Amino acid sequence: MRQRDCPRGIAVVDPAAGAAPGESAAVYLTIENSGPDDALVGAGCDCSERVSLHVTEERDDLHVMVETDRIDIASGETTVLGPGGSHLMLEGLDAPLEAGAGIEVTLEFEHGGERTVEVPVVPLDELAERVDR
Amino acid sequence: MTLSIDPDPATPSSEGPATANPAEPHAHRVRNTAIGICVLATLLGVLAVLASRADTSVASWHGQVLPSPQRIPDIRLTDTDGEPFSLIDDTPGDLTLLMFGYTNCPDICPISLGTLAAALDELGPDVANRVDMVFVTADPDRDDLGPLRTYLDGYDPEFIGLRGTATEIAEAQDLAKVPRAVIETPDDDGGYIVGHATQIIAYQDDGTARIAYPFGTRSQDWINDIPRLLAGEIPDE
Numbered sequence: 184m185r186q187r188d189c190p191r192g193i194a195v196v197d198p199a200a201g202a203a204p205g206e207s208a209a210v211y212l213t214i215e216n217s218g219p220d221d222a223l224v225g226a227g228c229d230c231s232e233r234v235s236l237h238v239t240e241e242r243d244d245l246h247v248m249v250e251t252d253r254i255d256i257a258s259g260e261t262t263v264l265g266p267g268g269s270h271l272m273l274e275g276l277d278a279p280l281e282a283g284a285g286i287e288v289t290l291e292f293e294h295g296g297e298r299t300v301e302v303p304v305v306p307l308d309e310l311a312e313r314v315d316r
Numbered sequence: 317m318t319l320s321i322d323p324d325p326a327t328p329s330s331e332g333p334a335t336a337n338p339a340e341p342h343a344h345r346v347r348n349t350a351i352g353i354c355v356l357a358t359l360l361g362v363l364a365v366l367a368s369r370a371d372t373s374v375a376s377w378h379g380q381v382l383p384s385p386q387r388i389p390d391i392r393l394t395d396t397d398g399e400p401f402s403l404i405d406d407t408p409g410d411l412t413l414l415m416f417g418y419t420n421c422p423d424i425c426p427i428s429l430g431t432l433a434a435a436l437d438e439l440g441p442d443v444a445n446r447v448d449m450v451f452v453t454a455d456p457d458r459d460d461l462g463p464l465r466t467y468l469d470g471y472d473p474e475f476i477g478l479r480g481t482a483t484e485i486a487e488a489q490d491l492a493k494v495p496r497a498v499i500e501t502p503d504d505d506g507g508y509i510v511g512h513a514t515q516i517i518a519y520q521d522d523g524t525a526r527i528a529y530p531f532g533t534r535s536q537d538w539i540n541d542i543p544r545l546l547a548g549e550i551p552d553e
Contacts, residue, residue: 203426203430204426204467204469205419209423245513248423250509266424267514270422274507307431
């Protein structure tokens with residue numbers, strides 16, 4: 184599921200949202216940047232009140248998710264937003280996401296403008312398969 | 317694999333000594349046979365070891381075996397019906413799974429709970445009914461009992477939800493030997509993130525945990541391990 188017509192050499196690969204039953208859900212995707220340095224600085228979805236960017240930091244023995252205002256997308260790098268790591272968080276969903284459905288998420292890049300991505304909603308146990316171990 | 321125990325009597329090398337000394341061929345053959353049997357026995361031994369290793373890998377566990385077994389902790393909190401709940405006394409199943417989390421958890425908890433629920437669904441009610449999954453909120457300020465129940469119902473109505481005061485929950489984490497959750501500074505909207513231990517600890521019917529399942533445990537891992545834990549198999553390395 185590669186979407187090639189992204190601005191400035193950015194390709195968004197394997198997007199997925201988890202079919203969480205609550206009012207929030209995570210969106211995962213991989214960004215391949217064959218253009219100049221850029222950064223993901225925001226995201227939006229008609230399906231939720233708000234979309235925030237989260238990254239993981241180490242605190243004591245714990246991985247802690249913290250909100251951030253940018254995720255750097257270095258030139259020539261592949262940046263993975265995956266389960267247990269960086270991700271987008273949909274907050275205040277109008278309705279819980281159902282597996283098999285799809286949502287449109289707009290990604291805002293610092294230099295590359297906006298890009299709307301079709302994100303399939305997948306069962307949560309499918310996302311477990313994406314966790315590195 | 318072919319194994320020649322006896323050298324071919326027609327080969328020149330075995331014929332040569334035969335002409336020099338008639339007594340030797342027999343001794344030679346006996347010695348070679350003895351060596352051959354030793355080689356065969358060694359090979360069989362190696363094969364047996366390899367086979368046993370193959371068995372071990374097929375039957376290996378899909379969680380992290382704990383460095384030392386842990387007794388089920390005497391955690392006493394409040395369940396989603398508002399009733400006192402004892403982790404020791406009120407888990408009648410043959411396997412108690414314990415996890416700390418919170419309902420606003422965007423990433424880890426949904427995947428962990430959803431994956432376990434999918435596995436229990438696949439295993440069917442005869443197995444699932446013998447498992448008590450206990451989810452303790454690490455965020456009692458926001459997770460009231462009603463919303464906690466609604467949240468867990470989204471995964472599996474049989475999942476048990478527990479809440480207590482912040483102090484009680486900190487003590488529960490100490491008893492379960494997991495790091496205490498960290499509550500981050502609230503953002504402008506008052507929302508905040510809770511960092512918490514993500515493993516699911518598995519206490520068997522004898523009240524002892526020997527294995528825990530980290531974030532990223534697959535549905536198939538649970539499907540493989542739960543019946544074995546229920547059968548009283550002892551996880552080891």
